[in-house]
Amino acid sequence: MSGSFREGLAPGIAGALQDQALFAKPWDLPLDQITAPTKIWQGDADVNVPVAAVHHLAEQIPNCTFEELPGQGHLWISINYPVVLQWLCEVVSAPARASGTPGHNRL
Numbered sequence: 501m502s503g504s505f506r507e508g509l510a511p512g513i514a515g516a517l518q519d520q521a522l523f524a525k526p527w528d529l530p531l532d533q534i535t536a537p538t539k540i541w542q543g544d545a546d547v548n549v550p551v552a553a554v555h556h557l558a559e560q561i562p563n564c565t566f567e568e569l570p571g572q573g574h575l576w577i578s579i580n581y582p583v584v585l586q587w588l589c590e591v592v593s594a595p596a597r598a599s600g601t602p603g604h605n606r607l
Contacts, residue, residue: 531560543572
């Protein structure tokens with residue numbers, strides 16, 4: 501991870517500063533209009549993103565599922581990505597199973 505951070509910051513800190521500026525202001529996105537299946541995972545040991553902020557985000561998205569991950573930190577997905585990929589596969593294939601239509605479905 502430290503190698504990734506070093507490489508990412510090698511050109512300078514402008515990108516990191518922009519990330520912080522974007523994070524700190526309202527997103528102005530119509531979250532209440534999201535119709536795609538949505539799930540948010542967050543580790544309860546995440547020290548980068550406040551749990552209350554993530555709960556608030558999940559509450560703004562209709563039919564959003566929130567899953568708090570005990571003992572997991574901010575980068576839990578780096579070793580647990582199969583969990584997310586499995587969920588995506590289930591969501592994408594659910595309409596085809598329901599309709600009996602073969603092929604790919606888009607969210």
